[in-house]
Amino acid sequence: xxxxxxxxxxxxxxxxxxxxxxxxxxxxxxxxxxxxxxxxxxxxxxxxxxxxxxxxxxxxxxxxxxxxxxxxxxxxxxxxxxxxxxxxxxxxxxxxxxxxxxxxxxxxxxxxxxxxxxxxxxxxxxxxxxxxxxxxxxxxxxxxxxxxxxxxxxxxxxxxxxxxxxxxxxxxxxxxxxxxxxxxxxxxxxxxxxxxxxxxxxxxxxxxxxxxxxxxxxxxxxxxxxxxxxxxxxxxxxxxxxxxxxxxxxxxxxxxxxxxxxxxxxxxxxxxxxxxxxxxxxxxxxxxxxxxxxxxxxxxxxxxxxxxxxxxxxxxxxxxxxxxxxxxxxxxxxxxxxxxxxxxxxxxxxxxxxxxxxxxxxxxxxxxxxxxxxxxxxxxxxxxxxxxxxxxxxxxxxxxxxxxxxxxxxxxxxxxxxxxxxxxxxxxxxxxxxxxxxxxxxxxxxxxxxxxxxxxxxxxxxxxxxxxxxxxxxxxxxxxxxxxxxxxxxxxxxxxxxxxx
Amino acid sequence: xxxxxxxxxxxxxxxxxxxxxxxxxxxxxxxxxxxxxxxxxxxxxxxxxxxxxxxxxxxxxxxxxxxxxxxxxxxxxxxxxxxxxxxxxxxxxxxxxxxx
Numbered sequence: 001x002x003x004x005x006x007x008x009x010x011x012x013x014x015x016x017x018x019x020x021x022x023x024x025x026x027x028x029x030x031x032x033x034x035x036x037x038x039x040x041x042x043x044x045x046x047x048x049x050x051x052x053x054x055x056x057x058x059x060x061x062x063x064x065x066x067x068x069x070x071x072x073x074x075x076x077x078x079x080x081x082x083x084x085x086x087x088x089x090x091x092x093x094x095x096x097x098x099x100x101x102x103x104x105x106x107x108x109x110x111x112x113x114x115x116x117x118x119x120x121x122x123x124x125x126x127x128x129x130x131x132x133x134x135x136x137x138x139x140x141x142x143x144x145x146x147x148x149x150x151x152x153x154x155x156x157x158x159x160x161x162x163x164x165x166x167x168x169x170x171x172x173x174x175x176x177x178x179x180x181x182x183x184x185x186x187x188x189x190x191x192x193x194x195x196x197x198x199x200x201x202x203x204x205x206x207x208x209x210x211x212x213x214x215x216x217x218x219x220x221x222x223x224x225x226x227x228x229x230x231x232x233x234x235x236x237x238x239x240x241x242x243x244x245x246x247x248x249x250x251x252x253x254x255x256x257x258x259x260x261x262x263x264x265x266x267x268x269x270x271x272x273x274x275x276x277x278x279x280x281x282x283x284x285x286x287x288x289x290x291x292x293x294x295x296x297x298x299x300x301x302x303x304x305x306x307x308x309x310x311x312x313x314x315x316x317x318x319x320x321x322x323x324x325x326x327x328x329x330x331x332x333x334x335x336x337x338x339x340x341x342x343x344x345x346x347x348x349x350x351x352x353x354x355x356x357x358x359x360x361x362x363x364x365x366x367x368x369x370x371x372x373x374x375x376x377x378x379x380x381x382x383x384x385x386x387x388x389x390x391x392x393x394x395x396x397x398x399x400x401x402x403x404x405x406x407x408x409x410x411x412x413x414x415x416x417x418x419x420x421x422x423x424x425x426x427x428x429x430x431x432x433x434x435x436x437x438x439x440x441x442x443x444x445x446x447x448x449x450x451x452x453x454x455x456x457x458x459x460x461x462x463x464x465x466x467x468x469x470x471x472x473x474x475x476x477x478x479x480x481x482x483x484x485x486x487x488x489x490x491x492x493x494x495x496x497x498x499x500x501x
Numbered sequence: 502x503x504x505x506x507x508x509x510x511x512x513x514x515x516x517x518x519x520x521x522x523x524x525x526x527x528x529x530x531x532x533x534x535x536x537x538x539x540x541x542x543x544x545x546x547x548x549x550x551x552x553x554x555x556x557x558x559x560x561x562x563x564x565x566x567x568x569x570x571x572x573x574x575x576x577x578x579x580x581x582x583x584x585x586x587x588x589x590x591x592x593x594x595x596x597x598x599x600x601x
Contacts, residue, residue, distance in 0.1 A: 159584075181549055
């Protein structure tokens with residue numbers, strides 16, 4: 001027993017290291033009385049690097065469940081490494097943010113790393129209690145981060161809207177979980193879906209036959225909670241305001257790290273409940289109907305996101321709506337309810353990491369230069385800061401979904417899986433949406449290069465510009481050489497194996 | 502009294518919580534509405550554990566939900582206090598700079 005406990009602790013070593021780093025950042029800032037704000041950032045980067053190394057050390061290990069509820073598998077590792085990578089980029093953003101106040105930087109990193117610990121647990125469990133706790137740890141840290149600029153009215157408003165919508169959706173999700181628990185008698189997703197309906201309580205298969213309406217209500221309520229986290233229409237109202245009001249590095253974390261985490265938990269939820277190998281046939285058939293509901297949400301989400309983005313004058317707000325639209329694209333893979341669909345969704349999330357992180361990095365750079373996020377302020381910046389602007393063009397081409405970029409290959413995979421799952425109408429809508437998105441993405445390109453250059457000094461930021469250039473190169477490189485990311489997504493499908501506990 | 506009575510109470514509490522939030526008269530009402538929804542879920546967890554499942558899963562869940570509610574209230578009230586300092590109001594309709 002003691003041995004099992006110790007080996008369980010060894011399996012969650014990455015989580016422990018990350019928690020330790022979060023506390024260390026807080027204490028370090030306290031001890032140095034805030035004089036050494038850059039060092040705290042380097043400390044956070046070091047902790048993230050160590051965590052990533054430990055995660056890579058778990059490469060290829062068979063899936064297992066430790067401490068009764070934490071599932072350690074390659075699927076979880078994908079999202080954990082993703083979180084580490086996005087958080088490391090966010091830390092570099094914070095270090096290069098000219099508008100970031102230096103006071104209380106320890107709390108800033110503490111909250112960011114704490115949010116990451118929440119992500120780690122929510123993507124690696126079939127247990128609804130741990131899923132909920134991880135989700136709330138992420139949410140509570142995000143609320144505080146959104147309002148981190150305490151004297152800024154927009155930041156305060158963002159935090160308030162976030163906490164209200166977040167609290168509501170967490171409550172709705174929790175209520176759904178309580179119903180599902182009452183129906184199936186367990187809080188473990190895998191047990192729910194694999195019970196054959198003869199025992200007592202009857203498992204999901206039995207309840208689908210006896211109580212179809214309460215099951216539907218429970219599933220819809222829980223999906224609503226996820227839909228909020230990944231900002232699907234009609235649960236997206238908070239997104240533009242929160243993204244606009246929050247400090248830009250926090251916005252980046254919300255748009256990339258937090259959104260991917262929401263998808264990780266959502267894939268785990270639908271995967272364990274409806275798609276896994278040992279799921280009962282009636283439950284699997286029900287899952288396909290849930291997939292249709294998700295497909296409708298996806299179609300509405302991408303259309304509303306793209307049409308709203310057309311009207312925006314602020315680059316930050318435009319990117320917020322663009323991230324809503326991209327959540328819609330990823331949902332095609334979820335709606336397919338198959339291993340192939342999940343792989344495509346995960347590849348697209350990896351592509352989204354490069355292109356969206358790059359776009360938000362450009363936004364931060366541009367805010368540092370002009371002190372505003374108005375697209376008109378971009379005029380002629382392409383001639384002043386060519387390297388960063390060319391990288392931005394690459395990100396925008398990729399976000400539109402044109403070759404030769406990861407965004408194109410990701411959409412290709414998603415559309416292929418959508419067709420394979422008989423969702424051709426959804427693929428057509430997604431294709432039309434990509435055309436709409438061309439208009440607002442290329443308005444930015446046009447403003448960058450086709451306008452008269454404004455007289456403006458651009459101070460050099462070598463580390464930051466280097467990061468943006470690297471992201472730009474990666475955006476093209478992983479499209480020409482797709483094997484690593486595709487293989488990685490395929491290896492992560494161990495969440496669907498019957499033996500993964 | 503069967504499990505049905507408990508579910509009826511929790512469903513009513515849930516509905517009241519949602520109405521409280523949608524009315525949006527005052528941000529504190531909204532926070533109270535959220536607490537009502539969380540407690541509606543708690544009633545469900547405890548009742549279902551008592552009448553149905555073996556083990557203590559439901560009761561455990563309820564205890565953690567109480568902790569969650571407390572943590573969320575702490576963060577939310579800190580944010581609302583900051584909003585009150587900056588806007589001199591806690592009506593959601595007054596706190597609306599970003600809308601186009």
